[in-house]
Amino acid sequence: MDKIELLSPAGDLERLKVTLLYGADAVYIGGEKYSLRANANNFTLDEIREGCQFAHALGKRVHLTLNIVFHNEDMGEVEEYIGQVVDAGIDAFIVSDPFIISYIKSNYPQVEVHLSTQNSTSNYKAIEFFQKEGVDRVVLARELSKKQIAEIIQKVNVSIEVFIHGAMCTCFSGRCALSNYVTNRDANRGGCAQVCRFSFDTGEDKEFTMALKDMNMSRYIGDLIDIGVRSLKVEGRMRSLYYLATVIGTYREIIDRYYDHTLDEENMKVFQERLDRVANRETSTHYFMKEADYTDQYYSGRSEVSNQDYLGQVISCENGWIQFYERNYFEVGDVVELFTPRGDHLEFAVQELLDEDKNSVDVARHPDNIYYLKYETSIEIPEYSMIKVVRRKDEIV
């Protein structure tokens, strides 16, 4: 049986490489035009080409988002652009506009077309329409239950992709123009200002908010595999390298352990804790196991918490010294974890620390500076390994 696909967001070339190395089977990226994250550092054609070469060398895939709601003026050059990105090597388009779907399938039948969640496809009958149009995969609406997803898979012979992790829209995707009205930024052309995370006056004692908790389906990966979902999608093309490495690495382990029958409550707790520590909001499974309700949202405005766990990204490792870019303050005595794209998680107390000029220091306090950390190991520490804090010195009893 083919393993389910783990699909990662990648806002730039570095994220593409990191997420593939950390275990994603495929990435979805945005080009400089026609993507719903107009303000991400989207990919140039050369970067798309390089990203595809990198992915294909690993036997992995690149999906390109082309899922804005097109206006007349957007249509002028899109056909030429589609040809250019096909030449660059992309494996699939993620599209919401059926005219674009039919154009791609007519001209580039070798490239897959995936129906974007922007269409909020929520039933098998709508999928039958898109199947006839040649759609290879459908990214379902995020408002569906396990039972509804399973029923769709039973009734239609098309690959199904679902979101498993990350931020959620309050409204049906594509069915919200609040950003247009409140900020003049076009929600459906990549300018969404996330007005659903604003708070509003009502005249009552408390402001009205509708911001949702994030999605976290880590405990239901087995259910999704069992009902026949083909691809598990993580949200967040604009998220940090550390966040993506942790989330993708964790889901990689969950999926692999599920197939190997080694996923148990004990390691699930470890995975859950890892995911919880990089999250900046509480999480929920939303519609998957029940109708979404009161418990799935916030009632007090913006609720993100910043995370200082990420300490640095490894540059090299030689003679027992790890060279790294610092990201957050830490000091000798803190207990840290070194984790690698290969899935190693090495925990140790910081005993010696050198600054860029190799002077001994007690604290690393300058983000983006280079430091050296003493750590003797026989394990190879590859590029894009990362360091995070486990316990601060003053938390250790």
Next chain:
Amino acid sequence: MKLLMEVSNKKDVYLNSCDGIILALEGFSVESTCYFSMEEIHDIVSHSDKEIFVKINKNFMNEEIDALKKVLLELSSYSIKGVFFYDLAVLELKTELDLSFDLVWAQTHMVNNYKTCNYYHSKGVEFALLGKEITLEEILEILQNSSITCMVEVISKPSVAFSKRKLITNYYQDLGKKAKDSLTIHEKMTDTNYQLREDTNGTNFFLDVVTNGTSILKPLYQAGCPYVIIREFGLEDNFEELLTDTYQYIQDQCMDDKYVEKYKKIGDSTNFFFRKTIYRVKKNG
């Protein structure tokens, strides 16, 4: 140019000064403020000489498809002109069941370019209700380049969002108060109100400001726009007079400038007719 109305008071469905009526089917439609049962729609179709369009524009779940089939088949036996749809299940069923009425592509914020309009026309969709977040210039370009029959909502409090969630119920639960089915929220930055209406399908968001498109009726008429729409919601007090005057203005080929002058009183918001949205706020790199 024909004038369609969507009422917010059931008693107004028999107002005479229009060419057609849009009726939102209860349980099967969203983004409206007045819903009709199948029996009521049947009764209206039997007693009205107007073109009747029925709105069936919610996102359907698997378990609702059989019920959807049933109402579409029943509507096919009525003399209705068309069905406004959002979910592609409706288009698929229209073909599968060979239904008699025409379809109106009405994906609220998505009907924004002529190539996709032409695509839907090639799939047997006769009408398109254009999005309300595009400019007059874009509308005119669509009218000029599209083979589909276009509709433009010109006077209304526009629908701006729809959620499956019970957002008003949740808000009042948090407050520890009894829930209501509507709520006005105030956005501070733009000093603008939005009206929320909740029903069994979820929560509808309406801009609480009337879009006054009286000034664009003339260019639409001159461009050969086939249909324009007025919604009663928010204009209940003098709706009959507004409808009558608008109908007469169109009959007079939009030549009487006094009409536009008179209806400045309903507000000066022209929504996005003369204002482009932006979507990129910084350059790459």
